[in-house]
Amino acid sequence: MKVQNTLTNGTSRRVFTAGAISVVAALALSACGGAAATAPATATAKPDLKASGASTITMWVDAxxxxxxxxxxxxxxxxxxxAVKLVVKDFxxxxxxxxxxxxxxxGPDLxxxxxxxxxxxxxxGVIAPVELGDKKSEFQDSSIKAMTYNGxxxxxxxxxxxxxxxxxxxLVAQSAKTLDEVVANGKKAVADGKAKFPFLVGMDPKxxxxxxxxxxxxxxxxxVFGKAADGGYDPKQLLIGDASGVEFAKKLAAWGDKGEKII
Incomplete structure (x- = not known):
């Protein structure tokens, strides 16, 4: 993200308890969008970034x-x-x-x-918009939308x-076709003494x-939210309390500590 520099005239560029089934976050890394890292077919002169007087860029990043x-x-x-100085910070x-x-x-430059x-x-007021230019098409639309705010x-x-x-x-040899089957397979693994929990989800107890x-x-x-005309989420359309949301809440209660203790 690009820092909104309010001090100078220039700008800086900031930017799994064993269980039968587990839900985890999988991080797919790419070198700035994969294709974006590909060198152009024709040679171009490298930009003289030092001309602005910068010799080191500081980047804050987690471990x-x-x-x-x-x-x-x-x-x-x-x-x-x-040079880019990587400063490891507590996330x-x-x-x-x-x-x-x-x-x-x-603060850092990135x-x-x-x-x-x-x-x-x-x-x-600590970041400013960035211009991706013709590189924008090399990123997935969803990733660009995620980094977009007010257009x-x-x-x-x-x-x-x-x-x-x-x-x-x-623990579970065959894949399931429904969530109910997933839970049943997990319960069987626990009953057979093969697992401690039938289904694991990252969960804060409170x-x-x-x-x-x-x-x-x-x-x-x-x-949670409805969609606006541009395809983005509209915070004014709060949908989580509708009939489907209530049914989901009931399912959580049935799976929780006061129910079947699945999650």
Whole structure:
């Protein structure tokens, strides 16, 4: 994401308890959109980025993603002569630290974070839109929409995260066709003494986990928000309390600690 620099005239570029079944997040990394990393067919002059006076760029990144960026930042230095300093930050605190430090000039030049930070960053005036130009077509539409706020793109998407349903084939040999069958297979694995839990979902004991539960919610026809004319979500259309949402809530209660204790 690109920092809104309020201190100078220039701008800087910021950017699984064994269980039969588990729901986890699978991170698919790509070098800035895969095809976007392909060199052009014709040779072009390298931009003289040092001409602006910059020799080092500071990037805030969490511990899980820092290793994936080492080769990329090394190549960037080779191509431009500008070093990239990777500063590993606590993921739980980095967003708020960014908001407080950017206005003072002590923030980084780039930041790596999920798209759902964009709105708060824009509201606090710490990032500015980026222009992807003809490179925009080389990214998946969903990733561009995720980085778009009020019609402007505020970050360069480099990865897409998906929810995956995993089956332990040593415990459940055959795949299921329905969720009820998935749960039944998990229960059997527990009854046979092969697993401790029939179905695992990342879960906070007090807050739950809407993110990992959303595939189950959506499979029952329940959504959180309706869609606007442009295809994006409309926060004014709150749908989670409709009939499908109520049925999903009942299912969670039936699966929870006061029910079958499946989740």
């Amino acid at each position: 899980e993603r820092a290793p994936a960026l080492k080769d990329i930042t090394a190549k960037f230095q080779t191509d431009t002569g500008i 739980a605190a980095v967003r708020d630290d960014f908001i407080t430090q950017v206005p003072t000039g002590k 930041i790596v974070g999920p798209h759902d930070w964009v709105g708060k960053f824009v509201q606090n 402007s793109v505020y970050g360069v998407p480099y990865a897409i995260e998906n929810i995956a349903l995993l089956r332990n084939t040593d 807050q739950g986990d809407p993110y990992h539960l959303y595939p189950l919610q959506a499979s029952m026809g329940s959504q």
